[in-house]
Amino acid sequence: MTFTIQAIIFDSDGTLLDSETLGMDLLWELARDAGLSLTRDEAHRRFRGVGIAEVGGWVMAELGRPDPDRIAAFVDRYHRGILRRFREALAPMPGAVELLEALHLPVAVATNGPREKVGLGLALTGLDRFFGDKVFSAPELGHFKPDPELFLIAARALKAPPAQCAVVEDSLPGLVAGIAAGMRVYSLHPRDGLPDDLADKLIFIESLSDFGRKIGLAPGISSPLHLHP
Helix, strand or coil: CCEEECEEEECCECCCECCHHHHHHHHHHHHHHHCCCCCHHHHHHHHCCCCHHHHHHHHHHHCCCCCHHHHHHHHHHHHHHHHHHHHHHCCECCCHHHHHHHCCCCEEEEECCCHHHHHHHHHHHCHHHHCCCCEEEHHHHCCCCCCCHHHHHHHHHHCCCHHHEEEEECCHHHHHHHHHCCCEEEECCCCCCCCHHHHCCCEECCCHHHHHHHCCCCCCCCCCEEECC
């Protein structure tokens, strides 16, 4: 059986943008400032791939202060802080520019992050030139991973059947969403820590360069890629 890639949908944070550490460190600092005691490693494990409002709700619940105003203030501090850190230190993930320059297939970004954040990140790193208006934000569209609808919206915009779309993801909610959408999912998240029934459906990659190699990418490709399982 041959699988044809007609379009590729990327997550942003931790996939295209080297923003995962920036964001996780900020959440860790905000949680500590609020009075919660946890290590940096604990914060990264618990918060990776989780929506900011959910993180704020968990932090405030742990502190016994789960009222909406405190959660909203936590979320606001995060959004203001991450924009500052993006401007100071954001870079594309290794291999991102080279991969996107070599690809001659329709591509999109589908992210659980707010449009202002992802738009700024793509612009600061110069990756916005590859995607144009094909950037799909869950808060804007009302569909958050692991709901597959965000990926399905992107596939429709790219005029590609879901079964012919490849997804590149690094978080558990995104991996679940891609599989639920019926797409071929390439995981930057290591197998460790993933449920076995999910992991068995994924193709694991070590980097974006590795993704390029796995799909047989060569400069000048302008037609769909045909892969064998």
